[in-house]
Amino acid sequence: MISISADFDPVHKGHEELIKKAKEIADKKGSEVVIYMNKGYSANHAPFFTPFEAREEMALALGADKVIAIEGLHHRLILSYSVPIRLAKMHEDGVTDYITAADISLNQVKNYAQRFIDEGSFLGMPQDFPNRNVIRWYAINEFLSKKFNRKIDFHLIPEVTSPRKISGRFIRKDILKNNLVISDDIKKLLPKTTIEILEREIDNGTIPGKRNMKVLKHKMNTYSRSSLANIAYLNGKVINKIVEGRFYKEDEESIWASFRRADYGPVMTRLAATCIEEEVRKEEVLKLMRDYEEKGVIPNEQNVDKIIERAWYVAEEVDKGVSAKEANEKFRKKHDLKLNPLMTLEAGLNLTKFEAKKVHEGLDANVFIDKDNKISCEIKEKKIKIKTNLKLPSKEVTYLRYILDSRYIPVSGELIKNKRNDYRIKITIHNY
Template identity: 60%
Template structure:
């Protein structure tokens, strides 16, 4: 197996800051007699949006500056947040034979190490503070440490991040009617300029979302169908229904702002809608990597279920949810056997009771009054009704439904006194 020096990036497009990184990595690779491999994200960027420049062009930009090979990470960034995708990407590097990882930052390796220790100790890499400088570099270092430090970590000084900003470079080209402005050209290697101009001439820049499918789903999907899509919670789904009709991107960004989503989670949620990524799909992907020992213990699917049951149990005792959440995380609370099956009562009319039958599938959703409800079809009729559940189970189920990636399914069951709904979690 070849020994590799690895870089992981979007490079959208490759600018002179990336050029410096590649050249320093190449120097290190030559000194260690290893191969320099650049890992580029493909499909969706690490920020969960479409790329400005397609993979093939970004690959050519990296190769032109000295990379020995370019590999891709694909299928992750419309399904997972960074705290889950980074360990998966690291695992791929380990399997490929990478021994060293090189990145750029404006803080030192010692500072990165110090800030990473809190997360390594907790074993949970979700919710890294926004005020952390070079958050992504800290996350990569922390997860590499948590997974046994297979990669030797190298940091080179970062160029002026405000000046050498991929976002600003992309904006300058868009604002200049797809012509690279003179000031922007100074930030780009000549090879990047040549490739960019060829891509612009061919009409392959900028990459676009499939807005037609996004509008269609946001305008027509029921609450039950939207509930199945990853990264949509009950409140957000009700905002989506309330604000219909969607005809332009701004109306979509606006509804997620009203639902208190930040920019990153908005892009991830919209990407999930665009690709129709289901909660089950995300959960199954996570579990497949859990089986390989890649996902940190504190981020496993079962821990999300455990947290929901613990918060529900504490809420029943009068403890507020925020306090219960903090206690669960900080004290690494162990939870015994949270239920994965719940039987709930239904509020049916006599007519509805006559036409439904055992085994009918049902969709769970949060109604406009913020109550957990169910929708099913019987004899061509659509039936919607609230569930009847004890308060503890209501809290538990609501946390599960709002978890972003834990799916629920439900079906009708005959009971001594009529019909109930059996709910399966996960």
């Protein structure tokens, strides 16, 4: 099988060249061209402009033999985790060749990818890398070759640059700007079959696909800090910016501004907003990652244990007076660390006599970062809702803050009593 993996939203002349190259290789090998097409949400965590069925039809019209839907990943995982899963599926399906486009050579891709291959981690791809996603796919293909005992052959074709460099984002933006009319300039970038299918879908009202802004705004307007803390990819800073930005009305820009104020880039903003809209909880993401870790698809350097170990290591180093930045760099370079991070912590809290009479052991305590940037908890019992700061040693504060900001490691709290009969919060860090 000769494969291409893409959003194809919509299928343009650059995609047509990919399919032509794939068919050329397929004809030589007596194989078929298979498109692994994202469904549900795009690789960049956004709703699709064009429905899946229309994009599938566009790809088949240009000569692809089959389309396989990739679904359920891109509203839960960043690319450093979703790409290994997609590539592993290709291996399992018997794919022999992978086709993509870039404006750099294969040797340049190899050189850029080598650092990540050596480190065994595909996180932190620098923003200034050209064709970052191509480099990521190449590096992960090298990693998975050890698991599957073979490599999928990697083929690069030049990106189409005439009459201009083609981008699905540019095409979508232009069609929207022209009130869903495909301009003559955009038609030059699209195969005839794509134009016909796009115009039909526009007439049918299926384009453009949109977020459910009503649901997103409702949750951003009403969820408490402690509730938002359970949603994947939300750290303490962005949660506080969301709450500060209330109340969101019809102005969508105000929503995106709250994420920008929390230093979220466009891709992470889309993922975080999608997680709020779809109610993707940290527990759900973690269990999905653990499942693929057990299958050997996720590199050891990216697994959940490493994230927890790094939080503990940095907390220990900061407690010794080392800067967090230096501690993170030291952790990246050490591969033989024997760490035993705490998975349960006990925190003190302040309860009034009245509050103490209304609560009891076993109550859930949702842990979150409050508006003053302190670790707090919320306890609910019947008509009582108690919010209080938690008391922890400085090292445990640093550690727990890293965990709370990890974006997908769940933390739970439970009201307990110690030997002196004082109420405490037992905090559990979950790694399943």
